[in-house]
Amino acid sequence: MDRREFIKSTFGFATAAALCPSILRAGSSPLPLNDVEFDQNTFIGNSPQTIIIYLMGGMGEIVGNMTNLDEIVTNGLSQIEYPMQYFTSTKDGFWKEAGGDFIQSMVDDGNATIFRTCEQKDLLKAHKLNQIRFMHGNDMGYESGMVSTLMHVLNRFNAVSEDEVMVNFSMVDSNFELLTDNAVSPALPGFLKPVSFGLDSYNPFARKASATSSFQDDDLLDELSFEVNSQPGREPKIGNMFNLRKSLKEYVYKIKSTPLPDGIDYTIDGIYDRYNFGKKLEAAMRILTQNPQTRVISLTTESWDDHSNAIDQHMNRGYYLFRAIHTAMEHAKRIGKENINIILFGDFGRNLNINSAYGWDHGNNQNVMFFGGKKYFNHLGTVGETVLDERMLKVNRIYTTPSSSSYAFEPYAVASTLYKLYGVKNPEVLTGGRKEIGSGLQNAFLKIV
């Protein structure tokens, strides 16, 4: 097989190979679980519960980092001039109109760390490609989302038992790379497979009565169908849903009926924001606070891919997202849950040139944000300094890049951080050598309990 054929057979990404051959290894390489060292005490001591919010499409880095804006404006570098009336910086350089006040509040509260120098070393900026590799947390060909990888680790080291319920939750809009599970055989056992859930006004797992009143034996049909659905060739995820349906139905009723603490309200005057960030975060927090066995909740937001009209869109979306996160952190604080954390990252940052359609095109550097989890995070406020990347200015791109003295890391390190948090002593074996975020910093970010 020639090289071109090989590339197309693996990913179909012809020219990607020339730029980043390492991502084009044959897919489905087995995860090196045998090399993982696991510390049960860390896992038990931290008892982490994580909400991973993946920012589909790539949020503009300016939301969490306005420190280079003055240089851009002063030197007239942007194709379209920045309308500065919409760009107010908080004291630490967050974009006030896009939810910056909420971020600032959490930073001031010692409950957030904003890493500003998460830079991918290559120049690949395809959404799908980055979603795959960054949500998998590796470029080694392990086709396993970082959440699935974590579940495999917990399973292998018996950190969770089959009696635990709803360990791995998801609230996503489609198939989701965080939950891909193709690199370990056998795949995850049923109790660790992702379970998805919503907070609609009806119960999605309840059923209407049969069409005929003569029929009273619903269990017969269920039992018979379970047997048939378990036969080879049947899609196991659908079968899993049928198996779990009754317990999920009861779980949904329970989760929804428990009142929130006084003063915690994810709505705005009784209505969820138009992006449903409040609704999703409320559901996630209800689950985590009522079920300590739920370890990870994967969550997506609507796309941030604002190639046009970006300022207006980012302001609205950012405001409601960080408002919802702020509410969730207040919720956790109110009930003393310092083991709940939220991780935020995405495809890439958006570069700072306002293009001719009043949008921001794909960028390179992005912010990675951590909220909550004081039990094991030593929050550092803002970390990392950026400068403009001179090489890109000639092609209508305004990229930032870490300054020569700044701490920086690649997006794969998000996965390492997650693994470390849950007790993996050497997460780099799962991420192609990338250590956890904060590794090497003078002030430790992770407190290993």
Add this chain to the structure above:
Amino acid sequence: MMRIFPLIGSLLLVLGIFTGCGGGAVSSTATQDSGADPILPSVPVKSSFEMIDDESFNALSEEDRIYVAKKLYSTLFKGRSLDFFKSQIDDEKFVSDFTSRLSMQTSQPEIDKILVDNSGDLDDERRRGDEIPSKKGKIVREILSRLYFTRLSSDYFSDYIAYVLNQTIMFSPAWEVESVYRFPELIMSNFNRLRDRIEAGVPIRHIVKEHMMSVENWARFRSPEDNGREMLEIWLYNFNDSDVPLAAKVLKNWRFLNHDGFSHSYSFINGIGDEENNETVALLGKELRTGEDFYDAVVNHEDFMYTVVNRVVEYFFPTFGDTEKKEITRQILKNEPTTFKELFFNIILSKKYLYESDRVKSLEETAFSLMHTIEFNAKVKSFIPIDGALTKTNQRTMTYKLGRENSIPVDTLSSSEYHRFIREYILINRDESDVYPDDDGIDFKSLSERYDVSTLDKFVNDIFLDILGRKATENELERLISYFNKTERNSGRLLGDLSQPYSRYEIVMVLLDYFSRLTELYQYRKIEGE
């Protein structure tokens, strides 16, 4: 073990498809599909990709023939009764009859009266309110109802292909994108243009070039850099970031503007004006200066057809490994398809697809094929919950920027919503239009009269074959029949007493409810083949 079908047989078959003489006249039993007229010969294609024909189809077991026939219809969002399929199978011309249907034009003027979005253009004021989703819903329902009510024909095949392509990364109108959202009419114009071009037999390269230069494509990919990048990725699998600024340079006087966010109009600047690029750039092996040069270079690039074919293969074979999908792509390319009809014929009539694909069905495939099979009394209002279910199952139609995932989402929430919709809106939904004229649903009494009542075994097996395309297993027969024979209806009669019409149709109700709980209702299965 599959038998190698001689090349000449495939060739004749495909030639037959395009000359409308593949299998003679439409079967007299095909009342739903009658009224078609042959069209003139279209572009003939060569074929080495192993396709099904009457001979190979007739060599299958009876149960496999029924399943393959149902799979073919379901793939095209259609369905027919067991009697229809048995009759077709008995004639031994199922495949040629089917293919000839797809090459004939049909006249159905009533289609335009079923459900047409006649709400007019949205003005500035109406776009500010809640009318955008409402308008989008009407457009989607018009397209869905057209698909549902149009008989199998050349016209329908064009509708179908356009609809499928509108779900992919290639042609999705991407309603979720902010710049498209305010202009849902772009969904309809995108669909109509593609459908019309397919039906006119316009080559793929021409269709794609026109599409790339359209306002619909620019509303989706709005800046020169965005559009240039995505065209390279989508149509050539070219992920080379250093090519993007070059593409953006030749596209510098193209853009889609709706920058106040509330305007009822947009500006589409398509290569006109004094900003035109004056310097040539070396890109895709050519010297390019204008946007149109770029689009020409994309569709004439050596990777273009591979990419198009591979993306369609990804849609139909999502459960196959990359190596196998690549091989399928290569096989199809050997046939040199130049139109989308040729490409889709190559796939859906291939043994590889019909015998081996085990993908999860889209909601349209499951719902529409079931509704046709059970002669669901569909009304205009029926398409409202279908549109809603597409959203709840994360299969929103013509919405996603990068198209639907090729693998249908089957997480617990999506698959539970899928099950709930199929069960509640279709399989246990009684038609009470005798009381409520606008009601939709199943006439269970009429449906139950289709089946063999000579024994309870035969009755149950007929229902299984009709809906699932297989007979009941011994375990299913034993337990279900035991239940029917011990359970009294409200009247005191046993459910298993087939002499009673009510017993018959209540058994149908129970079994349809049962089928809604089976994974296989939502998924295609493999068969052994000849």
